[in-house]
Amino acid sequence: MCRQPAHDDGGRPVQLSGNRSGSCWASHAALQLVLAALVALALAACAGPTVDGGRAGDQSRSGLPPLPPLPDLRTGEGAAGAPLQRLPIPPDGTVRVAILLPLSGASAELSQSMLNAAEMAVFEIADDKFVLMPFDTKGTAEGAAAAAEQAIRGGAQLILGPLLAASVEAVAPLARTAGVHVVSFSNSQSVAGNGVFIMGFVPQQQVEAIVDFAVAKGLMRHAVLAPQDAYGNAVVDTMRTALLPRNGTLVRTHFYDPNAGDFSSDVKVVADYDQRRTALLQQRALLQRQHDEVSRQALKRLENRDTIGDVDFNAMLLPATGQTLRSLASLLSYYDVDLPAVRFLGLRNWDEIEKPQAEPALTGSWFAAPAPAARQRFEERFKEAFGRAPARLASLAYDSTALAATLAQDGGEPRFGFEALTIANGFEGVDGLFRLEANGVAQRKFAILEVRKAGVQMIQAPPTVFAPMTN
The missing domain is CATH 3.40.50.2300 (Response regulator)
Incomplete structure (x- = not known):
């Protein structure tokens, strides 16, 4: 596993990359079976409460406590006024992290790619005490709220996702009441802050x-x-x-x-265009009335022009x-x-x-x-594991899960507290250098690329460190 310290290390960002050798990916069939089983279990778990507080399935067999009526989304409190609370941290040190995605509905294909990327991060970086729990938001705010409730009652210490801003808005009050931070995949700054971070590109x-x-x-x-x-x-x-x-x-x-x-x-x-075209026609007419050589040469230069002037x-x-x-x-x-x-x-x-x-x-x-090199390596590993190219946003799920897996190994409590998530040095992920800021927005550093006839070329590398934070 790739073990990286999640603390100030001489100003360098924490590297969120796996160091598994190629032999680790030799048996793709076995890996696919394990991942498929995880997804099946997660989707079965998401058949739990309905939005009206009903029940589906035998809750007692899941090992979770009985579910009371769904909380009020405006306050994060249950129907009886009792705040939503997550399970205590297990004494064996198990770290449970939930990932909320619209695994069914219009965004199912994108979400499956993102879930696969998250699973790949677990395989490459996490230790055996890290548990990733996928939940289906069904692409709705109500589904996201139900998924968040199950995740919190299932002991999630951090929530990754959801994807859509409306879903983040529904999840935020529940997570906030339970003291669980949210690292979402949205790029809407309107949902960021007060315990919610956005990993999307603003x-x-x-x-x-x-x-x-x-x-x-x-x-x-x-x-x-x-x-x-x-x-x-x-x-x-x-x-x-x-x-x-x-x-x-x-x-x-x-x-x-x-x-x-x-x-x-x-x-x-x-x-x-119309003004510049008119200017050209007027200029041609003027030159055509002249009969000197200079005018004829000037008129010739304008033959293949549609406009004149910049x-x-x-x-x-x-x-x-x-x-x-x-x-x-x-x-x-x-x-x-x-x-x-x-x-x-x-x-x-x-x-x-x-x-x-x-x-x-x-x-x-x-x-x-982002600089393309890390992205290209990620795509190669993803294709090797799953036999297809990842969706563009799959890297957000990878980096978020890698961040969680890295912090989980750092020890101490709370692993996913505000200070741990917002370390000043930031993290180096698939999409380059980033850090979660106090306002909930992921600050990123970008390269500059140029489109050339032979392809895209990086002409300015991104900064490798962040400037110190100021109060």
Whole structure:
């Protein structure tokens, strides 16, 4: 097992990586059987209480105490006013950690990948006293509350998950009343704090990382083309805030309907295409009225141009991903917004795109994301164990479980207390350096990557340590 001290060690972050040799993965069939059995047991356990306080199955056979009516989600208290309490820590030192995921429903495939990643972290890092208890939230707030109640009554000392913000909101008061911290997979800052941590990637840190790099390279005038939704609004607000102390300027913002099938009209607006096209036609007409050689040569140079003049920005942030990003980049290039005049910038979700270099318009673009090496090693181990590639968010489950397994081996009580979870040095995981902050948000450090014709290349490594925390 990989044993790492979870305390201040000369300013270095705690490494959350397994050191199992390749021979440890030799018998995949046996491993799959063990993991399948764990999942089956967890799903059977989640057939327990219904949202109306009813019962399903023989609770006495589970070894858990009888369940009273479900608590009031607003207060975390039971119907009779009794607070929800978890079981005492076993004298044998067993550490129970629950993981709450929507294992059934629309997100079942993603959740199974995340659960597999968590199980892999247990195999690689945990000792034999660590028990991971999966529970199905069914993709609803009510299901998440029921799963959290079972987890707490089952002795969970830490809750990993849930995935969705609404589910986190339902779980938080129950966990808070029982004195159990929650390390969720959400990226919604609205649910963070007061005993709840979010491991998801928040836009602010990514925007700050790419803006820092772009400004250092002399790109001072920025534009944003963002989806008209909460994510797009957050990105634009963060961009404006990030540029101000760096002496950069946000000269243009434009929002598009993310569900639209054609973004041409949006791109033409942000590209000033009509004005620049009109300027070209006027210039051609002027030159055509001249009969000197200089005018004829100038007219010839304009033959293959659709517009004349540059836009008033030299960097454009595109927070989209997938086919939407490809379409936007292609259209921007078509309407004469591209290198060398304008550099496209991106965020972490660009690393979800397979072969971004396949879109020529993205060549030369920069984006902020975790350094790819650790992620690639994780994907290789996952494929070897489970025969398929992991979902992008599976790394959140791996790092959260690895964090829990590492802290569980550190001894002392409480293993998952606030100070243990928020150690200043942070942790080095699949997605790079991170630490859980007092406000409940996972602070992360990002690399800067460039899309090149041959593939994606890291052009700036992420910081290896955090700056000291300030009060």
